[in-house]
Amino acid sequence: xxxxxxxxxxxxxxxxxxxxxxxxxxxxxxxxxxxxxxxxxxxxxxxxxxxxxxxxxxxxxxxxxxxxxxxxxxxxxxxxxxxxxxxxxxxxxxxxxxxxxxxxxxxxxxxxxxxxxxxxxxxxxxxxxxxxxxxxxxxxxxxxxxxxxxxxxxxxxxxxxxxxxxxxxxxxxxxxxxxxxxxxxxxxxxxxxxxxxxxxxxxxxxxxxxxxxxxxxxxxxxxxxxxxxxxxxxxxxxxxxxxxxxxxxxxxxxxxxxxxxxxxxxxxxxxxxxxxxxxxxx
Numbered sequence: 001x002x003x004x005x006x007x008x009x010x011x012x013x014x015x016x017x018x019x020x021x022x023x024x025x026x027x028x029x030x031x032x033x034x035x036x037x038x039x040x041x042x043x044x045x046x047x048x049x050x051x052x053x054x055x056x057x058x059x060x061x062x063x064x065x066x067x068x069x070x071x072x073x074x075x076x077x078x079x080x081x082x083x084x085x086x087x088x089x090x091x092x093x094x095x096x097x098x099x100x101x102x103x104x105x106x107x108x109x110x111x112x113x114x115x116x117x118x119x120x121x122x123x124x125x126x127x128x129x130x131x132x133x134x135x136x137x138x139x140x141x142x143x144x145x146x147x148x149x150x151x152x153x154x155x156x157x158x159x160x161x162x163x164x165x166x167x168x169x170x171x172x173x174x175x176x177x178x179x180x181x182x183x184x185x186x187x188x189x190x191x192x193x194x195x196x197x198x199x200x201x202x203x204x205x206x207x208x209x210x211x212x213x214x215x216x217x218x219x220x221x222x223x224x225x226x227x228x229x230x231x232x233x234x235x236x237x238x239x240x241x242x243x244x245x246x247x248x249x250x251x252x253x254x255x256x257x258x259x260x261x262x263x264x265x266x267x268x269x270x271x272x273x274x275x276x277x278x279x280x281x282x
Contacts, residue, residue, distance in 0.1 A: 001046065002045050002046055004216045004217050004220065007038075007041055007042055007045055007046060007216050007220075008038075008216050009276070009278040009279075010041050010045055010082065010278065010279065011037045011038045011041040011216070012248070012275050012276045012277075012278050013078075013082065013275075013277065013278045013279040013280075014037045014040070014041055014075060014078040014079060014082065015034055015037050015247075015248045015249070015275045016272060016275045016277060016281060017074065017077075017078035017081075017082075017091055017281075017282065018030055018033045018034055018037065018074040018075055018078060019034075019249065019263055019268060019271045019272065019275070020091075020268070020272075020281065020282075021074045021077070021078075021091055021092075021094040021095075022074055022094075022262045022263070023262055023263050023264075023265075023267075023268045024092070024094065025094060025095040025096060025262070026262045027095050027103070027262055028073075028074055028094070028095060028103065028260070028262060029071040029072055029073075029074070029259060029260045030074065030246065030249075030252065030258055030261070030262065030263065031180075031182065031245040031246045031252055031255070031256070031258035031259045031260075032069065032071070032072040032075075032149065032178060032180065032182075032245060032259065033072040033073075033074040033075035034075070034245075034246050034247050034248055034249060034252065035178060035180050035213065035214070035243035035244055035245050035246065035247045036072055036075050036147065036178055036213065036243060037075050037078075037247070037248070038213060038214050038215070038216055038219060038243075038247070039147070039176065039213045039219055039241060039243075040075050040076065040078075040079045040147075041079055041216075042216060042219045042220055042223070043065060043079070043145060043223075044065075044079045044080070044082075044083040045079075045083060046220065047220070047223050047224070047227075048062075048063040048065065048143070048145065049062050049063045049142060050062045050063055050065075052080075052083055052084035052085045052112070052113070053084065055085060055112040055113060057107075057115055059115060059131060059135075059142075060135075060138065060140060061140060061142065062142055063142045063143045063144070063145065064115065064128075064131055064142070064143075064144045064145070065144075065145045065146075065147070066115070066116055066118065066124050066127050066128045066131070066144070066145070066146045066147070067105060067118050067124065067146075067147055068118055068121070068122075068123065068124020068125065068127075068128075068146055068147060068148040068149075068152060069118075069119075069121065069124070069147060069148055069149035069152050069178065070104035070105050070117075070118035070119025070120075071103070071104060071119055071260070072149075072178075073101070073102070073103060073104055073105050073119075074094065076105060076113075077091060077094065077101050077105075078091065080111075080112070080113035080114075081282075082279060085111075085112040085113035086100075086111065086112050086113070088282045089282045090282075091282045092282055103119075104117070104118060104119025104120075105117060105118050105119065115131075121149070121152045121155050122152060122155025122156070122157040122158050123157060124146050124147070124148055125146055125148065125158055125161035125162060125165065125175060126157060126160075126161040126164075127146075128144045128145075128146035128161075128165075128173055128175070129161055129164050129165050129168070129170060129173070131144045132144040132165070132170040132172055132173040132236075133168060133170065135172060136170070136172070141172060142172065143172050143173075143174055143227060143230070144170075144172060144173050144174070145174050145175075145176070146173070146174070146175045146176070147175075147176050147178060148175060148176070148177055148178065149177075149178050149180075149183070150177055150178060150179045150180065150181060150183075150188050150197070151182070151183030151184075151188050151191070153177065153197070154188075154191075154192045159204070162201065162204050162206065163204060163205075165206070165236040166204055166205030166206055166235060166236060167205075169234040169235065169236075170236045171230045171233050171234055171235060171236060171237075172230060173236040173237070174223070174226055174227070174230075174236070174237050174238075174239065175236065175237070175238045175239070176213075176238070176239045176241045177197060177238060177239070177240050177241060178213065178241055178243055179197065179213075179240050179241055179242050179243065180242075180243045180244060180245045182245045182254075182255070182256040182259060183256060183259065184256065184259045184260060185256070186256050187256065197240050198210065198238075198240050201238045201240075205235060206235055206236050206237065206238050207226075207229070207233055207235045207236065207237040207238070208237070208238055208240065209222055209225070209226055209237060209238070209239045209240070210222075210239070210240045210241075210242070211223075211239055211240075211241055211242070212241075212242055213241035213242060213243035214242075214243055214244055214247050222239060223239070226239065245258060245259070246258045248274060248275055249270075249271040249274055249275070250274065251267070251270065251271075252271070
């Protein structure tokens with residue numbers, strides 16, 4: 001069981017992977033990826049029950065993660081590689097021709113760890129509903145985790161899926177909303193602001209929790225508490241996860257401008273200087 005400090009070290013390496021991957025092809029989405037690095041690290045190295053060596057598409061007998069906001073694939077690919085799903089040096093093929101690491105996760109390349117093609121925003125909760133319902137039918141009590149962006153919730157399909165999950169009492173479904181309050185065109189509050197995300201989910205019949213997605217201890221405590229409580233509730237759970245766009249790289253933090261822009265050579269060096277190398281670069 002990795003300590004909080006060890007998980008933070010892994011997350012630092014994940015952040016190094018993110019900025020290097022995006023820089024290498026001058027393409028990708030570093031801001032949200034950096035913001036979610038802590039949570040994804042906690043999931044794959046501590047919180048989820050999963051088996052990289054015996055990956056199968058069904059997900060039977062293990063926890064499943066669905067990345068609805070698939071554009072933050074650099075963070076997803078890094079934790080998959082670092083936790084053993086495929087060789088770490090394959091990260092160097094990100095967004096290149098014939099790579100299994102497409103800009104958005106896809107299934108036709110058969111990349112271990114990816115069960116659903118995502119990135120068409122608004123679809124992840126629907127996919128997760130189907131997986132959670134199938135697990136119930138199979139008597140599988142493992143969890144289904146789904147990560148969505150706050151701006152992504154402007155897509156109407158989410159709310160149909162949110163109603164479905166509550167109606168069907170999918171208590172093994174845990175959705176995290178990456179609440180960084182930024183999207184590609186600016187602040188989510190300016191574009192289509194939600195007054196109170198937690199209250200909206202609660203009104204749809206969900207259990208609601210909150211956590212700091214850039215604080216490893218809070219992540220571990222919150223998710224473990226939610227998992228333990230699932231036995232005694234008949235509702236799906238949403239965790240409103242506050243993160244900072246570009247977390248860990250000072251000139252990227254808090255700005256929507258780094259939603260989908262790659263760092264140049266000088267900016268890459270500045271970013272890497274702030275992120276300790278802990279597991280070895282690919």
